[in-house]
Amino acid sequence: SVAVSEIVAVTQGDAASGRHRNDGRWQKMSPRTEEVQEHSFTVSYVERTRQHRWRCSEVTFQCPEGALCRLWVSSITEQLQALAGRPKRLLVYINPFGGKQQGRRVYEQKVSPLFARAGIATHVIVTEYANHARDHLRTQAELDDFDGVVCVGGDGMFSEVVHGLVWRTQSDAGVDHHSPEAELQPCRLRIGIIPAGSTDCICFATVGTNDPVTSALHIIVGDSQPMDVCSVHHNNTFLRYSISLLGYGFYGDVLTDSERKRWMGPARYDFSGLKTFLTHHYYEGTVSYLPARGIMGNPRDRTKCRAGVCVCAECDGEWRTVRGKFLAINAASMSCACPRSPKGLSPAAHLADGTTDLILVRKCSRLDFLRHLLRHTSKDDQSRIMLDRLFDFPMSSFMPVNLQS
Numbered sequence: 001s002v003a004v005s006e007i008v009a010v011t012q013g014d015a016a017s018g019r020h021r022n023d024g025r026w027q028k029m030s031p032r033t034e035e036v037q038e039h040s041f042t043v044s045y046v047e048r049t050r051q052h053r054w055r056c057s058e059v060t061f062q063c064p065e066g067a068l069c070r071l072w073v074s075s076i077t078e079q080l081q082a083l084a085g086r087p088k089r090l091l092v093y094i095n096p097f098g099g100k101q102q103g104r105r106v107y108e109q110k111v112s113p114l115f116a117r118a119g120i121a122t123h124v125i126v127t128e129y130a131n132h133a134r135d136h137l138r139t140q141a142e143l144d145d146f147d148g149v150v151c152v153g154g155d156g157m158f159s160e161v162v163h164g165l166v167w168r169t170q171s172d173a174g175v176d177h178h179s180p181e182a183e184l185q186p187c188r189l190r191i192g193i194i195p196a197g198s199t200d201c202i203c204f205a206t207v208g209t210n211d212p213v214t215s216a217l218h219i220i221v222g223d224s225q226p227m228d229v230c231s232v233h234h235n236n237t238f239l240r241y242s243i244s245l246l247g248y249g250f251y252g253d254v255l256t257d258s259e260r261k262r263w264m265g266p267a268r269y270d271f272s273g274l275k276t277f278l279t280h281h282y283y284e285g286t287v288s289y290l291p292a293r294g295i296m297g298n299p300r301d302r303t304k305c306r307a308g309v310c311v312c313a314e315c316d317g318e319w320r321t322v323r324g325k326f327l328a329i330n331a332a333s334m335s336c337a338c339p340r341s342p343k344g345l346s347p348a349a350h351l352a353d354g355t356t357d358l359i360l361v362r363k364c365s366r367l368d369f370l371r372h373l374l375r376h377t378s379k380d381d382q383s384r385i386m387l388d389r390l391f392d393f394p395m396s397s398f399m400p401v402n403l404q405s
């Protein structure tokens with residue numbers, strides 16, 4: 001049996017014959033074929049396969065009478081229409097230059113046919129320059145016409161859409177972006193990600209796999225996943241929003257350098273990673289944080305959480321300060337899992353609990369730092385190994401007052 005919530009579409013006709021009543025094309029049918037079409041209907045549904053992947057499967061039913069067949073189709077269609085949360089109109093942004101530059105092909109070949117089958121209307125914009133999607137969302141997009149926004153690309157593209165949508169929502173609600181104390185308003189529209197970038201970390205950490213068909217099916221059935229959004233300020237000036245990793249030191253340097261080598265494609269991360277590792281820069285400074293309490297988990301949980309818990313943590317009111325020389329200062333609002341780091345930098349990070357996990361990597365030898373980096377590729381409890389055997393590695397949930405969930 002298949003739950004109604006996992007049905008993608010129902011159409012009259014036999015899928016195996018490749019001819020559906022409502023595919024919009026005229027065809028010449030033999031009387032026998034016409035009878036088969038009249039007496040059969042096909043249900044497309046989500047089938048779970050290995051490693052969190054979903055596929056769209058079909059089953060065709062035969063009815064003794066045409067009237068009974070039509071009754072089945074209309075009854076299932078009615079039930080699908082009554083399901084809350086399924087999008088009917090989507091605004092889609094495609095980055096044609098993300099990852100291996102396959103965004104447009106991935107959308108046209110794998111995603112668009114599924115949206116069409118599910119009866120979802122789309123308005124597709126292929127971006128022409130960096131920040132095109134962000135600027136369009138901020139100023140021009142008619143958001144009332146849509147139930148959601150889909151980005152086809154990588155984490156950078158997702159970030160553009162988040163920046164556009166969150167900014168627009170705050171502007172419409174009269175919230176001051178620059179005030180660190182301002183309470184951000186949640187966005188009405190949901191954001192879907194079709195992975196077509198280099199790392200696709202946010203897609204992997206939320207869906208469990210980087211597969212365009214799986215993501216399209218999650219969007220079609222109306223799955224949703226709340227996430228924390230941090231706003232980053234310098235004094236009273238808004239800098240940016242962060243959804244996954246806020247990296248100062250090693251990861252910040254890798255990203256800055258890799259942006260300059262975009263022409264290398266996904267290999268730029270390896271190149272810049274190696275280069276930054278060899279330079280072995282450290283940063284001296286002070287980190288202040290407000291520890292959270294009353295949250296549903298902590299960074300050492302054995303159970304990995306992929307569900308949004310949507311609670312706001314309390315803080316115990318006491319700021320704490322750590323001074324020293326750091327190779328990396330990371331704040332992970334989610335696990336940051338990706339194919340290269342299957343468990344991520346903070347494997348048990350909750351997705352929507354109002355906290356972020358602070359990971360401080362103190363100055364150490366190159367060899368120890370290499371071990372630390374290699375452990376990100378491990379499936380074991382990374383923090384335990386480092387705490388016991390390597391170097392001082394404080395890791396704690398924190399909620400500075402200037403982070404808004």
Ligand SMILES: Nc1ncnc2c1ncn2[C@@H]1O[C@H](COP(=O)(O)OP(=O)(O)OP(=O)(O)O)[C@@H](O)[C@H]1O
Pocket residue numbers: 094095096097098099100126127128129130131132152153154155156157158160196197198199200201
């Ligand atoms: N038409 C375009 N031309 C140039 N740059 C673009 C265009 N559209 C979007 N961009 C920019 O390209 C950057 C990278 O895109 P994207 O995140 O899709 O791929 P990626 O960087 O290869 O993947 P990942 O972020 O997962 O590593 C984004 O920051 C986005 O602002």
